[in-house]
Amino acid sequence: xxxxxxxxxxxxxPEGAIVSLNCTYSNSAFQYFMWYRQYSRKGPELLMYTYSxxxxxxxxxxxxxxxxxxxxxxxxxxxxxxxxATYLCAMSATGANSKLTFGxxxxxxxxx
Amino acid sequence: GAVVSQHPSRVIxxxxxxxxxxxxxxxxxxxxxxxxxxxxxxxxxxMATSNEGSKATYEQGVEKDKFLINHASLxxxxxxxxxxxxxxxxxxxxxxxxxxxxxxxxxxxxGTQLSVL
Numbered sequence: 001x002x003x004x005x006x007x008x009x010x011x012x013x014p015e016g017a018i019v020s021l022n023c024t025y026s027n028s029a030f031q032y033f034m035w036y037r038q039y040s041r042k043g044p045e046l047l048m049y050t051y052s053x054x055x056x057x058x059x060x061x062x063x064x065x066x067x068x069x070x071x072x073x074x075x076x077x078x079x080x081x082x083x084x085a086t087y088l089c090a091m092s093a094t095g096a097n098s099k100l101t102f103g104x105x106x107x108x109x110x111x112x
Numbered sequence: 113g114a115v116v117s118q119h120p121s122r123v124i125x126x127x128x129x130x131x132x133x134x135x136x137x138x139x140x141x142x143x144x145x146x147x148x149x150x151x152x153x154x155x156x157x158x159m160a161t162s163n164e165g166s167k168a169t170y171e172q173g174v175e176k177d178k179f180l181i182n183h184a185s186l187x188x189x190x191x192x193x194x195x196x197x198x199x200x201x202x203x204x205x206x207x208x209x210x211x212x213x214x215x216x217x218x219x220x221x222x223g224t225q226l227s228v229l
Contacts, residue, residue, distance in 0.1 A: 008153075034217075036220075041203070041223065041225060042222050042223060043116075043118065043205050043207075043220035043221050043222045043223045044156070044205070044220045045220070046217060046218070046219065046220075049217060088155060088156070099158060099161070100146075100158075100218055102155045102156050103155060104154065104155040105153075105154075105155055107153075
Protein backbone atom coordinates (compact mmCIF):
# COMPACT_ATOMS: atom_id res chain seq x y z
CA UNK A 1 0.00 0.00 0.00
CA UNK A 2 1.33 3.41 -0.95
CA UNK A 3 1.73 5.93 1.81
CA UNK A 4 -0.52 8.43 0.05
CA UNK A 5 -3.30 7.52 -2.35
CA UNK A 6 -5.04 10.01 -4.58
CA UNK A 7 -7.61 9.31 -7.24
CA UNK A 8 -5.77 10.15 -10.48
CA UNK A 9 -8.92 11.31 -12.29
CA UNK A 10 -9.14 13.25 -14.53
CA UNK A 11 -12.09 15.22 -13.28
CA UNK A 12 -14.24 17.51 -15.42
CA UNK A 13 -16.91 19.77 -13.97
CA PRO A 14 -19.01 22.71 -15.23
CA GLU A 15 -18.22 26.22 -14.09
CA GLY A 16 -19.79 27.02 -10.75
CA ALA A 17 -19.76 23.43 -9.49
CA ILE A 18 -18.47 22.39 -6.09
CA VAL A 19 -15.39 20.23 -6.46
CA SER A 20 -14.29 17.66 -3.91
CA LEU A 21 -10.76 16.27 -4.06
CA ASN A 22 -9.57 13.58 -1.67
CA CYS A 23 -6.52 11.72 -0.47
CA THR A 24 -6.07 8.83 1.91
CA TYR A 25 -2.89 7.92 3.71
CA SER A 26 -1.52 5.09 5.79
CA ASN A 27 1.21 6.71 7.90
CA SER A 28 -0.27 7.71 11.26
CA ALA A 29 2.79 9.88 11.92
CA PHE A 30 1.66 12.45 9.36
CA GLN A 31 0.69 15.67 11.10
CA TYR A 32 1.03 18.33 8.39
CA PHE A 33 -1.28 18.29 5.41
CA MET A 34 -1.06 20.42 2.33
CA TRP A 35 -2.70 20.93 -1.02
CA TYR A 36 -0.70 22.18 -3.96
CA ARG A 37 -1.97 23.41 -7.30
CA GLN A 38 0.18 22.84 -10.36
CA TYR A 39 -0.46 24.34 -13.76
CA SER A 40 0.96 22.58 -16.77
CA ARG A 41 4.77 22.75 -16.90
CA LYS A 42 4.95 24.91 -13.79
CA GLY A 43 6.06 24.30 -10.25
CA PRO A 44 3.46 23.48 -7.58
CA GLU A 45 1.92 26.37 -5.69
CA LEU A 46 0.93 25.96 -2.04
CA LEU A 47 -2.84 26.37 -1.69
CA MET A 48 -3.73 25.14 1.76
CA TYR A 49 -1.73 24.14 4.80
CA THR A 50 -3.20 22.39 7.82
CA TYR A 51 -1.76 21.01 10.99
CA SER A 52 -3.48 17.97 12.53
CA UNK A 53 -7.24 17.48 12.23
CA UNK A 54 -9.86 20.07 11.44
CA UNK A 55 -11.05 22.43 8.76
CA UNK A 56 -9.43 25.44 7.20
CA UNK A 57 -11.09 27.88 4.85
CA UNK A 58 -9.49 30.37 2.47
CA UNK A 59 -11.83 32.08 0.05
CA UNK A 60 -13.42 29.46 -2.18
CA UNK A 61 -11.16 26.72 -0.84
CA UNK A 62 -11.76 24.56 2.22
CA UNK A 63 -9.37 21.90 3.45
CA UNK A 64 -10.51 19.15 5.80
CA UNK A 65 -8.41 16.66 7.70
CA UNK A 66 -9.82 13.60 9.42
CA UNK A 67 -6.91 11.88 11.10
CA UNK A 68 -9.08 9.13 12.58
CA UNK A 69 -9.97 8.04 9.06
CA UNK A 70 -6.62 9.06 7.55
CA UNK A 71 -8.50 11.08 4.97
CA UNK A 72 -8.06 14.62 3.72
CA UNK A 73 -10.19 16.67 1.37
CA UNK A 74 -10.06 19.89 -0.59
CA UNK A 75 -13.32 21.56 -1.55
CA UNK A 76 -13.53 24.24 -4.22
CA UNK A 77 -16.73 26.28 -4.27
CA UNK A 78 -17.98 28.14 -7.32
CA UNK A 79 -15.30 26.58 -9.47
CA UNK A 80 -13.84 28.70 -12.25
CA UNK A 81 -12.07 27.79 -15.49
CA UNK A 82 -8.92 29.26 -13.95
CA UNK A 83 -9.08 26.48 -11.35
CA UNK A 84 -8.25 24.00 -14.10
CA ALA A 85 -4.97 22.47 -12.99
CA THR A 86 -3.48 19.44 -11.30
CA TYR A 87 -4.02 19.27 -7.55
CA LEU A 88 -1.58 17.37 -5.39
CA CYS A 89 -2.03 16.50 -1.77
CA ALA A 90 1.09 16.34 0.36
CA MET A 91 1.80 15.45 3.94
CA SER A 92 4.62 15.04 6.39
CA ALA A 93 5.39 14.04 9.92
CA THR A 94 6.88 16.34 12.52
CA GLY A 95 10.62 16.70 12.88
CA ALA A 96 13.19 18.84 11.16
CA ASN A 97 14.13 16.11 8.70
CA SER A 98 10.62 15.02 7.80
CA LYS A 99 10.08 14.78 4.08
CA LEU A 100 7.00 15.72 2.16
CA THR A 101 5.13 12.79 0.64
CA PHE A 102 2.99 13.65 -2.35
CA GLY A 103 -0.06 12.07 -3.89
CA UNK A 104 -0.01 11.42 -7.62
CA UNK A 105 -2.19 14.42 -8.33
CA UNK A 106 -5.57 14.79 -9.96
CA UNK A 107 -6.16 16.88 -13.06
CA UNK A 108 -9.23 19.09 -12.81
CA UNK A 109 -10.90 20.71 -15.78
CA UNK A 110 -13.59 23.34 -15.22
CA UNK A 111 -15.71 23.81 -18.33
CA UNK A 112 -17.02 27.35 -19.05
CA GLY B 113 4.43 33.64 0.28
CA ALA B 114 8.09 33.14 -0.40
CA VAL B 115 9.43 33.29 -3.95
CA VAL B 116 11.70 30.68 -5.47
CA SER B 117 13.22 31.40 -8.85
CA GLN B 118 14.42 28.56 -11.07
CA HIS B 119 16.38 28.87 -14.32
CA PRO B 120 16.38 27.94 -17.08
CA SER B 121 12.75 27.02 -17.63
CA ARG B 122 13.60 24.89 -20.61
CA VAL B 123 16.81 23.41 -21.95
CA ILE B 124 17.59 21.19 -24.88
CA UNK B 125 21.00 19.59 -25.03
CA UNK B 126 22.93 16.92 -26.83
CA UNK B 127 23.62 13.57 -25.25
CA UNK B 128 26.86 13.59 -23.27
CA UNK B 129 26.79 17.25 -22.30
CA UNK B 130 26.23 18.66 -18.83
CA UNK B 131 23.41 20.95 -17.83
CA UNK B 132 23.22 23.22 -14.79
CA UNK B 133 19.93 24.30 -13.24
CA UNK B 134 19.82 27.14 -10.72
CA UNK B 135 17.39 27.60 -7.88
CA UNK B 136 17.29 30.85 -5.92
CA UNK B 137 15.24 31.95 -2.94
CA UNK B 138 14.52 35.60 -3.65
CA UNK B 139 13.10 36.99 -0.44
CA UNK B 140 14.17 34.57 2.25
CA UNK B 141 17.11 32.46 3.31
CA UNK B 142 16.65 28.81 2.47
CA UNK B 143 18.54 26.60 4.86
CA UNK B 144 17.25 23.54 3.07
CA UNK B 145 16.46 23.01 -0.59
CA UNK B 146 15.00 19.99 -2.31
CA UNK B 147 15.26 18.75 -5.86
CA UNK B 148 12.44 16.80 -7.44
CA UNK B 149 11.91 15.07 -10.73
CA UNK B 150 8.51 14.72 -12.33
CA UNK B 151 7.50 12.54 -15.25
CA UNK B 152 4.35 13.30 -17.26
CA UNK B 153 1.18 12.65 -15.29
CA UNK B 154 3.22 11.49 -12.31
CA UNK B 155 3.81 12.93 -8.92
CA UNK B 156 6.99 14.55 -7.72
CA UNK B 157 9.87 12.24 -6.90
CA UNK B 158 12.34 13.56 -4.38
CA MET B 159 15.87 13.25 -5.69
CA ALA B 160 17.94 14.90 -3.00
CA THR B 161 17.96 17.25 -0.05
CA SER B 162 20.62 19.91 0.21
CA ASN B 163 21.54 21.92 3.27
CA GLU B 164 23.58 25.06 2.93
CA GLY B 165 27.26 24.39 3.41
CA SER B 166 27.05 20.61 3.56
CA LYS B 167 26.82 17.69 1.16
CA ALA B 168 23.49 16.79 -0.32
CA THR B 169 21.58 13.73 0.84
CA TYR B 170 20.40 11.65 -2.07
CA GLU B 171 17.37 9.40 -2.19
CA GLN B 172 17.80 5.74 -2.87
CA GLY B 173 18.38 5.03 -6.52
CA VAL B 174 19.57 8.54 -7.42
CA GLU B 175 23.13 8.65 -8.74
CA LYS B 176 25.00 11.33 -6.86
CA ASP B 177 27.80 11.43 -9.43
CA LYS B 178 25.30 12.08 -12.17
CA PHE B 179 23.18 14.64 -10.38
CA LEU B 180 25.58 17.03 -8.68
CA ILE B 181 24.02 19.35 -6.15
CA ASN B 182 25.68 22.39 -4.69
CA HIS B 183 24.16 24.62 -2.01
CA ALA B 184 26.90 27.13 -1.49
CA SER B 185 24.80 29.93 -0.04
CA LEU B 186 21.53 30.44 1.78
CA UNK B 187 19.86 31.65 -1.40
CA UNK B 188 21.28 29.47 -4.14
CA UNK B 189 21.31 25.76 -4.94
CA UNK B 190 22.34 24.25 -8.25
CA UNK B 191 21.68 20.89 -9.85
CA UNK B 192 24.08 19.75 -12.55
CA UNK B 193 23.08 16.83 -14.71
CA UNK B 194 26.40 15.44 -15.89
CA UNK B 195 26.84 13.55 -19.16
CA UNK B 196 23.13 13.77 -19.83
CA UNK B 197 21.38 11.00 -21.73
CA UNK B 198 17.90 10.85 -23.24
CA UNK B 199 16.59 8.95 -20.21
CA UNK B 200 17.46 12.00 -18.10
CA UNK B 201 14.86 14.00 -20.00
CA UNK B 202 12.32 15.10 -17.43
CA UNK B 203 10.83 18.04 -15.55
CA UNK B 204 13.08 19.07 -12.66
CA UNK B 205 11.72 21.20 -9.85
CA UNK B 206 13.47 22.72 -6.88
CA UNK B 207 11.86 23.76 -3.65
CA UNK B 208 12.99 25.57 -0.57
CA UNK B 209 12.11 25.47 3.07
CA UNK B 210 12.18 28.87 4.72
CA UNK B 211 13.25 29.15 8.32
CA UNK B 212 10.77 31.93 9.03
CA UNK B 213 7.85 29.78 7.93
CA UNK B 214 6.76 26.44 9.30
CA UNK B 215 9.35 23.80 8.61
CA UNK B 216 6.94 21.70 6.63
CA UNK B 217 5.99 24.42 4.14
CA UNK B 218 7.79 24.16 0.85
CA UNK B 219 7.91 26.80 -1.86
CA UNK B 220 8.59 25.61 -5.36
CA UNK B 221 10.41 26.99 -8.33
CA UNK B 222 8.71 27.05 -11.72
CA GLY B 223 10.55 23.97 -12.94
CA THR B 224 12.99 23.14 -15.74
CA GLN B 225 12.04 20.96 -18.67
CA LEU B 226 15.17 19.11 -19.76
CA SER B 227 15.21 17.45 -23.16
CA VAL B 228 18.28 15.42 -24.09
CA LEU B 229 18.64 14.60 -27.76
